[in-house]
Amino acid sequence: MSDAxxxxxxxxxxxxxxxxxxxxxxxxxxxxxxxxxxxxxxVNEAGEVQGGFPVxxxxxxFGRESEELGFSRLGKLVSPARPERSPEEEAP
Numbered sequence: 001m002s003d004a005x006x007x008x009x010x011x012x013x014x015x016x017x018x019x020x021x022x023x024x025x026x027x028x029x030x031x032x033x034x035x036x037x038x039x040x041x042x043v044n045e046a047g048e049v050q051g052g053f054p055v056x057x058x059x060x061x062f063g064r065e066s067e068e069l070g071f072s073r074l075g076k077l078v079s080p081a082r083p084e085r086s087p088e089e090e091a092p
Contacts, residue, residue: 016041016049023073025052026066033060 019025020041029038038057042050062070 016052019052020049021073022077023070023075024077026062026070027074030061030070033057 016025025039025041032038032054036056036058037054038059039052040055041052044050
């Protein structure tokens with residue numbers, strides 16, 4: 001481990017709502033499900049995300065609707081200029 005000082009600002013804590021809305025939470029959980037883990041977010045009665053934490057799970061993967069929504073959100077994050085296409089247009 002280096003003894004060099006950390007330069008720059010301290011990283012901000014995660015914006016759980018943004019992490020969830022961009023599809024990153026779904027993407028990370030797809031990978032964690034392989035090992036029996038997931039990141040769970042706490043949502044209050046007003047629908048606001050309060051925080052997140054890891055938990056064990058028996059689930060493996062997501063349903064088709066969640067997968068389509070997740071890929072759509074993540075696609076907008078990594079390639080915002082890409083035109084929107086329906087699943088029928090994507091099919092070979």
